[in-house]
Amino acid sequence: MKDSQGQVLYVGKAKNLKNRVQSYFRNSNNHSPKIKKLVKHLRDFDYILTDTEFEAFMLECQLIKSIKPLYNRMMKSPQSFIYISISLTGKHRKIVIAYHPTENHGKVYFGPFTSRSNVDRALRGLKECFKLNCSNPKGRDSACLNYSLGSCLGRCLGGPAEQQYNDILDRFIGLLKGTDMSILEDMNQMMLNASEAFDFEAASAYRDHIQAVSSLLKKEKVIEFTEENHNIAAIERLTDSTIKLFLIKRTNILFCHNYAAAGNIEEKIKANILAYFKKEEANAAVDISRHEVDAAHIVHRFLHSASCSYLIIPENWLDPENPSTLDLALKNLLSSPQHFQPPIYNE
Numbered sequence: 001m002k003d004s005q006g007q008v009l010y011v012g013k014a015k016n017l018k019n020r021v022q023s024y025f026r027n028s029n030n031h032s033p034k035i036k037k038l039v040k041h042l043r044d045f046d047y048i049l050t051d052t053e054f055e056a057f058m059l060e061c062q063l064i065k066s067i068k069p070l071y072n073r074m075m076k077s078p079q080s081f082i083y084i085s086i087s088l089t090g091k092h093r094k095i096v097i098a099y100h101p102t103e104n105h106g107k108v109y110f111g112p113f114t115s116r117s118n119v120d121r122a123l124r125g126l127k128e129c130f131k132l133n134c135s136n137p138k139g140r141d142s143a144c145l146n147y148s149l150g151s152c153l154g155r156c157l158g159g160p161a162e163q164q165y166n167d168i169l170d171r172f173i174g175l176l177k178g179t180d181m182s183i184l185e186d187m188n189q190m191m192l193n194a195s196e197a198f199d200f201e202a203a204s205a206y207r208d209h210i211q212a213v214s215s216l217l218k219k220e221k222v223i224e225f226t227e228e229n230h231n232i233a234a235i236e237r238l239t240d241s242t243i244k245l246f247l248i249k250r251t252n253i254l255f256c257h258n259y260a261a262a263g264n265i266e267e268k269i270k271a272n273i274l275a276y277f278k279k280e281e282a283n284a285a286v287d288i289s290r291h292e293v294d295a296a297h298i299v300h301r302f303l304h305s306a307s308c309s310y311l312i313i314p315e316n317w318l319d320p321e322n323p324s325t326l327d328l329a330l331k332n333l334l335s336s337p338q339h340f341q342p343p344i345y346n347e
Helices: 017-023 033-041 053-067 070-074 116-129 145-149 160-177 182-196 200-227 266-276 290-303 324-335
Strands: 082-087 095-098 107-113 231-239 242-249 252-260 308-312
Touching: 033 070, 053 252, 053 290, 082 116, 082 160, 095 116, 107 116, 107 200, 116 182, 116 200, 160 182, 160 200, 182 200, 200 290, 231 266, 231 290, 231 324, 242 266, 252 266, 266 324, 290 308, 308 324
Parallel strands: none
Antiparallel strands: 082 095, 082 107, 231 242, 231 308, 242 252
16 A cells, blocks of 8 residues: 555555455544554555465565555554563562563573463463462562462462472473473363362363463464474465465575476476575574564464475485485375375484
């Protein structure tokens, strides 16, 4: 969307462009002040057609990043990306939300996450389940108000409760790292106990807390997957006779092309894989930046959708003198009816 000077005001995507554009001019009384202001300055449109919704999402993300349209910035908080910060040392360790992680050996950070409300909900659920809501964490031998209400396990009193609190934080760190699932196991047991006691209100609350905490784990998996810098060949079927190939590295589409589904296309696809995925000495993990978060979620969601079949290609498959493994994997990928679950290969 552009103003009278040709300046881009807003970039968006839609499955049905006509309906999306009309929505800005219908029911204007229900629009936010930002939308009303956008429509007031709107004078022209450009549009780009894509073959797939995945391409549209990625193009939208790329254009917003490069153009930085005024109304895309206005509609997204500058503090959209947040982190969970957990103290590793000290007598009174804390678990808080942070916007700018700093190099500090006394803390560990998880994220970035894109929704503060989701993170708030997960941390609130964790604290309620394990009674971590201490209202006087720095007090010495003095019980806080929440302790008397039953929502603090007594860390304000020091002693064994302080160690119990620290153990819960360590287990939560293990959960976010994917090495310790005991936090979720305990929460599930709390839900079952409440249900067996016919306290269905409490059981429902535990279920919501479990879902909120589990959502953090899913986001961490997206970030971990992206940081591993995989070489990915993905295929989406456009019609009964046409498929589209995407070669993806991290959050970048290196190559995409449409192929007729009939005939032997493995050699063409293999040639592009060898051309675009350069064999490297090392494929080291690199921390994901804030600018990559949205694209990382788009790629991860696409790969795990029903419309996509994909293959992760290890570095040792990129040796032109040893093509047999890649040939077989491509044959399996192209012959799969819908979603090819790639096996795990050791390099």
